[in-house]
Amino acid sequence: MTTILVTGANRGLGLEFVRQYAAEKAEVIACCRNPAKADKPAVPGVRVMELDVGSPESAARLAEALGGKPVDILINNAAVYGPKKQSAVESDYEGFLETYRINSLGPLMVSQALRANLLAGRDKKLVVISSEAGSISDSSGGVLAYRASKAALNMIFHGVAKSWARDGVAVGILHPGWVKTDMGGPDAPIGVEESVRGLRARIAELNLSNSGRFLDYKGAAIGW
Secondary structure (H helix, E strand, O other), X not given: OOEEEEOOOOOHHHHHHHHHHHHOOOEEEEEEOOHHHOOOOOOOOEEEEEOOOOOHHHHHHHHHHHOXXXXXXXXXXXXXOOOOOEOOOOEOHHHHHHHHHHHHHXXXXXXXXXXXXXXXXXXXXXXXXXXXXXXXXXXXXXXXXXXXXXXXXXXXXXXXXXXXXXXXXXXXXXXXXXXXXXXXXXXXXXXXXXXXXXXXXXXXXXXXXXXXXXXXXXXXXXXX
């Protein structure tokens, strides 16, 4: 049985990942900050665990709780949009740093904490949910904290892909599209089911030959 760990699994894309993988009889570990408040999919095989992705101590506790359990696919999905003030004219600097902590460093902290579990897994697939908003070559400006945090995420995991390839770990850096979630808003053209189906197809295709690429949910390459 494939074991999949998803962060930010209490709503949106994370919850849909949990639903779809669990419906296919995978063993799913759904991580979120407040498990007691998390929506649990009406399918068996889901283990809900506590994780604050911005806390190295929380990531370490998760790793300790998992013990040496193999994780085949680790999906770093948790993210925040950032503070209200994040323009070129006015910015909330503490909010800016918090956005980096969650969106950029958080996935790195979780991945490093669970590295041994990932290496013990069969598939050895490490995924980060990024955004085309982090593309410097195709930026329209605005929402600087969010954009910069995703650009940093891309750089970090492009480097991780190079380094961890020697251990057989393939890294996917994926853009889900503009999706109808709390972050994407009601005007987004893509439903969570469609986005996650596409993302899962990209994860299924992920291997060492395409590791470290920046792709959208349909498989199209995105410029850095």
